[in-house]
Amino acid sequence: MEVNRIDDDGVWNYALKQSPKSQLLQSWEWGIFQQTLRRKVHHLQLVEDGTVLALLQCFEHTLAAGKRYLYAPRGPVVLVDDPLLFDSIVHHFTRALQELAKSSGAVFVRIEPSGSSQLTAQSFVSLDYRSVPSVQPGNELFVRVNHEEPKLLAAMHEKTRYNIRLALKRGVRTRLIEEFGYARRAFPAFWKLIESTAERQNIKTHDRSYYERMLEVLMPKGVVKMLVAEFENEIICANLLGVFGDTVTYLHGGSSYEHRALMAPYLLHWEGIRITQQSGLRYYNLGGISPEGAVNDKWENLTHFKQGFVTLGETGEHVTYIGGLDLVTRPLWYRMYGTAKKIKKMLHRR
Numbered sequence: 001m002e003v004n005r006i007d008d009d010g011v012w013n014y015a016l017k018q019s020p021k022s023q024l025l026q027s028w029e030w031g032i033f034q035q036t037l038r039r040k041v042h043h044l045q046l047v048e049d050g051t052v053l054a055l056l057q058c059f060e061h062t063l064a065a066g067k068r069y070l071y072a073p074r075g076p077v078v079l080v081d082d083p084l085l086f087d088s089i090v091h092h093f094t095r096a097l098q099e100l101a102k103s104s105g106a107v108f109v110r111i112e113p114s115g116s117s118q119l120t121a122q123s124f125v126s127l128d129y130r131s132v133p134s135v136q137p138g139n140e141l142f143v144r145v146n147h148e149e150p151k152l153l154a155a156m157h158e159k160t161r162y163n164i165r166l167a168l169k170r171g172v173r174t175r176l177i178e179e180f181g182y183a184r185r186a187f188p189a190f191w192k193l194i195e196s197t198a199e200r201q202n203i204k205t206h207d208r209s210y211y212e213r214m215l216e217v218l219m220p221k222g223v224v225k226m227l228v229a230e231f232e233n234e235i236i237c238a239n240l241l242g243v244f245g246d247t248v249t250y251l252h253g254g255s256s257y258e259h260r261a262l263m264a265p266y267l268l269h270w271e272g273i274r275i276t277q278q279s280g281l282r283y284y285n286l287g288g289i290s291p292e293g294a295v296n297d298k299w300e301n302l303t304h305f306k307q308g309f310v311t312l313g314e315t316g317e318h319v320t321y322i323g324g325l326d327l328v329t330r331p332l333w334y335r336m337y338g339t340a341k342k343i344k345k346m347l348h349r350r
Helices: 009-016 028-036 084-102 149-152 157-168 180-201 208-218 263-277 300-305 331-349
Strands: 004-005 041-048 051-062 066-074 106-111 131-134 139-144 173-177 226-231 235-245 246-255 283-288 316-320 323-329
Touching: 004 084, 009 028, 009 041, 009 051, 009 331, 028 041, 028 208, 041 084, 051 084, 051 106, 051 316, 066 084, 084 106, 084 235, 084 323, 106 331, 139 300, 149 263, 157 263, 173 180, 173 263, 180 208, 180 226, 180 235, 180 246, 208 226, 226 263, 246 263, 263 283, 283 300, 323 331
Parallel strands: 066 106, 246 283
Antiparallel strands: 004 041, 041 051, 051 066, 106 323, 131 323, 139 283, 139 316, 173 226, 226 235, 235 246
């Protein structure tokens, strides 16, 4: 086995798309987006006898005092399901990441593995990785769209089907925006919905410029689209969708509280499912949900909403990731980083 640096977008994406439930955050295009945010990007590919076994794309993030760390959202992506290879894959990547961290002066490397469902955190922890809360959702719900529309609808919760039809009956219409010029005109309405939804649900959002840059960079490349719901010529719900490999992923969205009775979010996700199917893809990723068996989780209501679109094991699949893992390369600075985070959290609570 050997770890190679990759500098060709076609070589990178071709291998990455071989993984079911393709990860947009590991795509070459997402790396380009990160570069526009002034983050250096690294691409590592593990190969044996000409076969790509795993890939990892990571970005350099800045810390205080001129320090930095490396972050791989949903990476590495392990492309094989042979448990006998896992320890070797982790070992080779660990050595490559240690060298990369040393050359870039990184305090630690944070990874969030995906791909093989048989991979566990133990393979990493045994090599001194530290389990940490993941930045990306630890659980996601995927819709398998390889069914006829009547079956997809029949597998939904009765209330979900009712609300989709109610939205249509009351005159809500959807529109897919794929050109940046149109998206730029719709953006003020999208941002207003994002802000109001975040305030209502007490969640954090990125800065306005982050979403503007995402659309500017990724929409012309065809990997991000905007899906909006309109009522009487007003945008009342809007979602950003990522498109990569075999999957369409719900990335960000917002809805109007004033028009909540129109049930636009139900119709918009149904339209996202239909678009995925019509594009010949396999999965519509509804995004983060609560862990299985969780009680009084902060995402409980959102999870209940999303679960209404599927029957698990038939049209739906609950995916659990192994979580965040830190490979520490500068222990003293890592402890200082942890202390600073705890102090900041305490001050935020006051």
